[in-house]
Amino acid sequence: MHAVRSPHTRRTGARALTVLLAAAALAAGPLGLASSAPRPSDSEDLTQVAYRGHVFTVPASWRIVDLKKHPDTCVRFDRHAVYLGTPGSDQNCPARASGRTEALLVQPAAVAAGAVTENPTARIYRANGDRIAVTAAYGYDRARMRDVLRSAGLPVAAARPERAAERPAVTPLPTNATSFRGEGFDACTAPSQSAMDAWRDDSVYGAIGVYIGGLNRACAQQHLTAGWVRTQYTRGWRFFPLYVGRQPSADGGSCGGGCAAITSPVPQGTAAADDAAKQAAALGFGKGTVIYNDMEHYEPGGKVTDQVLAYLQAYTVRLHALGYRSGAYGNTSSLVSDLIANRSRVTLPDVIHFARWNRLSSTSDSSIPSTLWAKHQRIHQYVGDTTETHGGVKISIDRDRLDVD
Incomplete structure (x- = not known):
């Protein structure tokens, strides 16, 4: 991990920690017990997380989890976190969990950049960037998640509702x-x-x-x-x-x-x-x-x-x-x-x-x-x-x- 200090662009003039993380050499600790919280104030420090050529700007308080190094981490959207990589086959999840806050799962994908879709009932954005697939959950702070997606160049302003008709037809089970x-x-x-x-x-x-x-x-x-x-x-x-x-x-x-x-x-x-x-x-x-x-x-x-x-x-x-x-x-x-x-x-x-x-x-x-x-x-x-x-x-x-x- 290489970290440098640089000014961020918010009007407070406060400084933010910028962390550039490569996919193969990503530093992460175990997922913390962060709970749902209101949108951070403009004075909060921000972190830049780079993955497969995309840079996401998120609050510095969010946990950064390298799923390649920690494949048994349970990917959860009730805690502030950025999950990078493919979730492991056997995640160490609790029997039950409920709730929703702002969290991000960025996975490798062999796809070209595409549209951003939103399910407002479930409060989920999905997006394909160049070589990545993104699932972005939000709780009470939709604007924060839109800022995060926009920071990585994903066209969230043009996001459209998910359409069931666009999914592959599935033959119903009995x-x-x-x-x-x-x-x-x-x-x-x-x-x-x-x-x-x-x-x-x-x-x-x-x-x-x-x-x-x-x-x-x-x-x-x-x-x-x-x-x-x-x-x-x-x-x-x-x-x-x-x-x-x-x-x-x-x-x-x-x-x-x-x-x-x-x-x-x-x-x-x-x-x-x-x-x-x-x-x-x-x-x-x-x-x-x-x-x-x-x-x-x-x-x-x-x-x-x-x-x-x-x-x-x-x-x-x-x-x-x-x-x-x-x-x-x-x-x-x-x-x-x-x-x-x-x-x-x-x-x-x-x-x-x-x-x-x-x-x-x-x-x-x-x-x-x-x-x-x-x-x-x-x-x-x-x-x-x-x-x-x-x-x-x-x-x-x-x-x-x-x-x-």
């Missing part, structure tokens, strides 16, 4: 892709093929929860493609697709201040369903399959409950209109109890994925009336944040019992 009875697990990022094969041969699991999208999806998904999904299906795996949309509160609940909150429940729930269906279809989950909205734990009551129920109802109604079935993930003491208490006035999701970490592998629960979600419409997440090794492959997971038909 609707039983999201039907299963037995043991399953969910992980923050989709495991590698070798890991999936090892677990298929050496564990009791037959279904996997995959995080297909959402504004508050924290972990990047290096392996999660339509080809990956189809391969797992043909090898016997079944799925419960999870979509991490807006959360009940930006400053409370288990998601904390790093999550974008529900502020306009009906339009935001509808937009989440539109995006969830688009992301599902791109992976091969066609009409008739279940897409689960992930609602992290919150303190129920009053306005929070009203917002959650309105958001989830809009999500369910819109998914039905698009031909999909609606699932909902939540804690028995928050989302599930709110749904049960208000079942006469809301459209319930078709399938409930309830969290109670009691270590009981059963889809029955004393808090859920036997008449609700009674026809093979339940998943129970009964162990959380655990690590297991099967076939020599270790993954951090949550355990689930499925009864979905």
Whole structure:
């Protein structure tokens, strides 16, 4: 690493540290625990990060991670960071993570410069520069990320919305892709093929929860493609697709201040369903399959409950209109109890994925009336944040019992 001091161009006249990093000789430390934060002030120092001929100007406080040197680093978009290189096949990710802030993944790619696209619902920019592919996430500070992309010469001013029609056509899987009875697990990022094969041969699991999208999806998904999904299906795996949309509160609940909150429940729930269906279809989950909205734990009551129920109802109604079935993930003491208490006035999701970490592998629960979600419409997440090794492959997971038909 070669570092020099030079003035930056902001009006404060403060000095910024300029770090020129070559792809083959990049210095990086382990990813820090930086949390979501407002846009840095104009007086903050900046760092220039060079990769494959492109120079990105970012706040000096952001961590710089060389994925070639640290291939097991979990690429996450809930922490301020710049990830350079190709994510490793087996990242050391937590069982679950949620939230969104400004972060950048810059990968090598044999492509020419192209257009910049934006998914405003998921708050993601994607861009192809000369020999690089960029995924740029942002939380509350879209302007900061636009500055970062502009600094590398990427035409963010001309960014256009992602268009589903531009993606290669994907043949939908059979609707039983999201039907299963037995043991399953969910992980923050989709495991590698070798890991999936090892677990298929050496564990009791037959279904996997995959995080297909959402504004508050924290972990990047290096392996999660339509080809990956189809391969797992043909090898016997079944799925419960999870979509991490807006959360009940930006400053409370288990998601904390790093999550974008529900502020306009009906339009935001509808937009989440539109995006969830688009992301599902791109992976091969066609009409008739279940897409689960992930609602992290919150303190129920009053306005929070009203917002959650309105958001989830809009999500369910819109998914039905698009031909999909609606699932909902939540804690028995928050989302599930709110749904049960208000079942006469809301459209319930078709399938409930309830969290109670009691270590009981059963889809029955004393808090859920036997008449609700009674026809093979339940998943129970009964162990959380655990690590297991099967076939020599270790993954951090949550355990689930499925009864979905």
